[in-house]
Amino acid sequence: MSAMSPVPGGYAPETGWPLPSHMLGAAREPLRQALLLERCFEGEAARWSDALIARTRRHIGGCVAAVETSLRTELEQRAPGLPPLAEIVPASIGWTAFQRWPSLLGPDLVRHFRDRAGISLMAQNDQMAWGAVGAGPGAPPEYPSFLPSIAVETLSKLTFAQARWADAGPDETSMRPDVSAEAMERLVWVLTALLADRLARTGLMPVPDMLALADQAGRAVLSAHDEQTGPFALAALLAHQVRGQEKGMELLLWLARNHHMAALIAMMADRIDMDGAILVSTIMEAPEQLLFDLCRAADFPREVAVRLVLGRRCMSRGVEDSVLIHYADAYEHGGREDAARAIIPLRLSNAFREGLAALRDRGPVDER
Amino acid sequence: MNADAGMGSGVIRARLDGQDRICSADDLLLRLQRAAGGDPDGCIAVPQIAAVARLARRLGILIARPLLIGGQERDIRLWVRAKPLGDHVEMDFSDWQESLHADGEEQAALRAAQIALAPDGWEWRTDAQMRFLQVGAGSGSIASGDEFFATFTEDGGTGHRLATEIAVRRSFFGLAVRLKDGGTVQLSGYPLFDNDGSFLGYRGKASPAGAGEGERSAAPVDDGPVAADIIGPDGLPDFGRRLDLALRQPLGRIIANAETIKAQMEGPLRTDYTAYAADIADAGRHLMELVDDLADLQAIDRARFEVASEDIDLADLGRRAAGLLGVKAADRNIRVEPPDYDEKVPAIGEFRRALQIIVNLLNNAIRYSPENSIIWVRAGVEGREARLVVADQGRGIAPEDQERVFEKFERLGRQDAAGSGLGLYISRKLARAMRGDLTVESAPGQGARFILTLPVGEVEPDIHS
Numbered sequence: 145m146s147a148m149s150p151v152p153g154g155y156a157p158e159t160g161w162p163l164p165s166h167m168l169g170a171a172r173e174p175l176r177q178a179l180l181l182e183r184c185f186e187g188e189a190a191r192w193s194d195a196l197i198a199r200t201r202r203h204i205g206g207c208v209a210a211v212e213t214s215l216r217t218e219l220e221q222r223a224p225g226l227p228p229l230a231e232i233v234p235a236s237i238g239w240t241a242f243q244r245w246p247s248l249l250g251p252d253l254v255r256h257f258r259d260r261a262g263i264s265l266m267a268q269n270d271q272m273a274w275g276a277v278g279a280g281p282g283a284p285p286e287y288p289s290f291l292p293s294i295a296v297e298t299l300s301k302l303t304f305a306q307a308r309w310a311d312a313g314p315d316e317t318s319m320r321p322d323v324s325a326e327a328m329e330r331l332v333w334v335l336t337a338l339l340a341d342r343l344a345r346t347g348l349m350p351v352p353d354m355l356a357l358a359d360q361a362g363r364a365v366l367s368a369h370d371e372q373t374g375p376f377a378l379a380a381l382l383a384h385q386v387r388g389q390e391k392g393m394e395l396l397l398w399l400a401r402n403h404h405m406a407a408l409i410a411m412m413a414d415r416i417d418m419d420g421a422i423l424v425s426t427i428m429e430a431p432e433q434l435l436f437d438l439c440r441a442a443d444f445p446r447e448v449a450v451r452l453v454l455g456r457r458c459m460s461r462g463v464e465d466s467v468l469i470h471y472a473d474a475y476e477h478g479g480r481e482d483a484a485r486a487i488i489p490l491r492l493s494n495a496f497r498e499g500l501a502a503l504r505d506r507g508p509v510d511e512r
Numbered sequence: 513m514n515a516d517a518g519m520g521s522g523v524i525r526a527r528l529d530g531q532d533r534i535c536s537a538d539d540l541l542l543r544l545q546r547a548a549g550g551d552p553d554g555c556i557a558v559p560q561i562a563a564v565a566r567l568a569r570r571l572g573i574l575i576a577r578p579l580l581i582g583g584q585e586r587d588i589r590l591w592v593r594a595k596p597l598g599d600h601v602e603m604d605f606s607d608w609q610e611s612l613h614a615d616g617e618e619q620a621a622l623r624a625a626q627i628a629l630a631p632d633g634w635e636w637r638t639d640a641q642m643r644f645l646q647v648g649a650g651s652g653s654i655a656s657g658d659e660f661f662a663t664f665t666e667d668g669g670t671g672h673r674l675a676t677e678i679a680v681r682r683s684f685f686g687l688a689v690r691l692k693d694g695g696t697v698q699l700s701g702y703p704l705f706d707n708d709g710s711f712l713g714y715r716g717k718a719s720p721a722g723a724g725e726g727e728r729s730a731a732p733v734d735d736g737p738v739a740a741d742i743i744g745p746d747g748l749p750d751f752g753r754r755l756d757l758a759l760r761q762p763l764g765r766i767i768a769n770a771e772t773i774k775a776q777m778e779g780p781l782r783t784d785y786t787a788y789a790a791d792i793a794d795a796g797r798h799l800m801e802l803v804d805d806l807a808d809l810q811a812i813d814r815a816r817f818e819v820a821s822e823d824i825d826l827a828d829l830g831r832r833a834a835g836l837l838g839v840k841a842a843d844r845n846i847r848v849e850p851p852d853y854d855e856k857v858p859a860i861g862e863f864r865r866a867l868q869i870i871v872n873l874l875n876n877a878i879r880y881s882p883e884n885s886i887i888w889v890r891a892g893v894e895g896r897e898a899r900l901v902v903a904d905q906g907r908g909i910a911p912e913d914q915e916r917v918f919e920k921f922e923r924l925g926r927q928d929a930a931g932s933g934l935g936l937y938i939s940r941k942l943a944r945a946m947r948g949d950l951t952v953e954s955a956p957g958q959g960a961r962f963i964l965t966l967p968v969g970e971v972e973p974d975i976h977s
Contacts (some may be wrong), residue, residue, distance in 0.1 A: 325571050325575050329572075367572060372576030372593065377577075388590070
């Protein structure tokens with residue numbers, strides 16, 4: 145368990161710099177990424193729960209398998225003279241390679257999969273899946289009657305997309321790669337490189353021809369990708385559609401009670417004007433007090449804030465219950481302006497935060 | 513929340529080439545492009561859209577994201593899907609929303625006040641699809657249901673500017689635009705939004721070109737500068753109008769709250785407190801009258817101030833004014849004797865302005881008459897003049913002061929809080945604008961007779977209900 149100080153409105157500063165790592169963007173820390181990879185694939189010492197690690201592996205494996213399958217199909221269609229790839233290239237090249245060389249994924253992709261795994265766990269809490277939305281298993285979902293039909297349609301798509309993320313099958317079983325465009329680009333080209341490397345070793349076609357073929361296949365897979373099918377994009381669309389809703393509070397409560405965490409975080413991002421992807425990562429990493437501050441700044445009701453914080457416990461335990469109770473009790477007494485001030489560092493530009501991160505632990509420049 | 517039905521739920525499309533130039537685009541996006549300073553076939557000038565197009569092109573992937581485009585007065589939020597097709601990018605925009613900045617409400621009130629004070633003309637109102645819901649008298653062949661944009665010519669100058677302003681939901685003032693069926697009008701309008709920020713349409717005024725200032729009629733039609741008589745040289749409304757806008761709303765609140773306290777609606781209060789509240793309400797009302805007078809003063813002092821010519825009944829107006837102020841007179845035990853109910857005195861003038869004059873005369877009479885006195889309101893015809901007389905039993909006006917009372921801010925040395933000294937000045941100007949006059953006959957100690965004359969009407973006037 146971490147030992148965060150329950151100082152209202154403030155956080156114990158880490159050594160040498162007033163902004164702690166979660167304020168600076170943890171993705172920029174190679175050591176933390178390495179730790180996550182280690183924990184994901186071999187290590188045991190990180191703070192992440194077994195459930196999060198297992199779910200992250202499942203998402204990486206499933207998406208890698210799906211993209212590799214698409215690439216193989218595209219390659220076979222573009223090179224009819226080649227024998228079937230299954231006969232000349234071993235199966236699951238990507239997943240095998242990532243298990244052996246996890247750093248091939250890169251920190252951004254690892255963070256993305258960690259984040260979606262975390263959200264899927266929070267959404268799955270208490271048997272989420274879409275059956276939980278309706279009167280019982282198999283019942284049609286019942287959405288808030290005050291929502292406009294266009295938002296109901298988006299919420300429905302989001303429910304099903306989140307249900308896809310809850311798939312707890314074997315790691316390497318194909319899973320729809322509904323990732324962001326940036327993550328998809330990285331994933332496709334890493335996998336294309338692995339496949340091209342393996343194909344080049346067969347000597348069945350000249351390397352330049354084979355590379356051009358692989359490039360075409362990669363582009364084809366990318367052009368077929370639509371990031372709007374993913375829960376993060378659908379949640380952002382829902383937040384966009386319900387902005388200014390008269391029954392905003394009721395909607396927040398409904399979403400929280402039905403574990404629609406992606407939608408809640410998207411609405412928070414919309415309200416506090418933060419990039420959604422950065423906010424999701426922050427919520428995965430941040431201490432509980434910062435989570436409460438984020439909720440307060442977004443004018444979320446206390447119940448929603450508490451549900452969000454408790455929901456995150458499935459991936460990292462965090463502070464003692466007594467501290468959490470203290471935070472929750474103080475929630476309604478805290479001013480929204482104070483909370484907004486507390487989250488200012490999160491809204492700084494990435495470049496600025498990178499600059500601050502580079503200076504961290506170095507001390508003032510005029511001190512020798 | 514959504515801009516309108518067409519924009520809110522529909523999809524707006526555009527196609528950009530490899531250099532971000534617009535190959536094709538729906539009209540609304542072109543208007544945004546113009547508002548951002550770009551050409552219809554130039555590089556996309558909205559940086560946020562350009563960034564998404566470039567990202568889609570660079571990654572070779574369909575991008576689906578929310579987009580925030582900040583404007584001068586309002587922000588536009590929309591959902592964009594950008595699909596790369598070779599070097600080109602196809603873009604779909606949906607779920608269009610607009611919201612005012614934090615100070616938008618204040619700006620909207622400012623705009624509304626400016627438009628209300630635009631040169632006299634016909635008022636209009638559209639729905640969110642920019643179809644006329646209501647058009648005032650004088651609009652010619654334009655009727656409710658007509659397409660707003662079909663009414664005016666797109667001449668590439670002001671027409672474009674008009675379209676741009678409306679596309680981005682901005683107010684516009686004194687834009688000289690050509691009507692499809694000939695003629696030019698100065699068009700002013702401001703957008704309407706509901707509590708959720710949903711666009712409801714526009715409300716505004718159209719004035720014959722040149723209605724504001726003489727020199728405006730010579731202004732080029734293809735460039736619509738802000739009308740000089742609406743906006744001061746600093747680009748803001750002149751002092752009087754700003755005063756009007758700044759004071760009217762807070763004064764209204766002060767009066768309402770003071771009346772609430774005075775009436776002890778929230779519970780019993782000490783007597784002296786309710787007396788203070790009554791004083792505050794009275795002072796507020798006085799200030800409100802002053803604001804009204806200043807606003808009128810601004811309007812009537814314009815070189816081309818015009819009033820409508822309507823068939824009116826002065827006797828009917830006299831009875832209405834007496835009815836309006838009957839309670840106030842009764843408070844001081846003053847009896848107002850209006851014209852008989854079967855009496856009709858047809859005249860030519862503007863109903864609203866004639867009533868304003870008579871109310872002013874009657875108000876003055878009540879204010880300066882002794883308690884337990886009588887005020888007579890009489891109407892009749894003399895030759896080609898329709899006349900209405902308000903006679904009181906007050907202390908009267910000395911002959912040497914009888915012209916001075918029609919001067920601006922003239923109060924004949926009175927120091928009491930009541931009155932601004934503008935009412936009679938305004939009333940005479942209004943009467944003369946209606947080709948009539950306002951005069952006074954009086955002698956000290958014998959009360960005063962204010963006589964409104966207007967051209968006599970020839971037909972039975974319509975009764976304004």
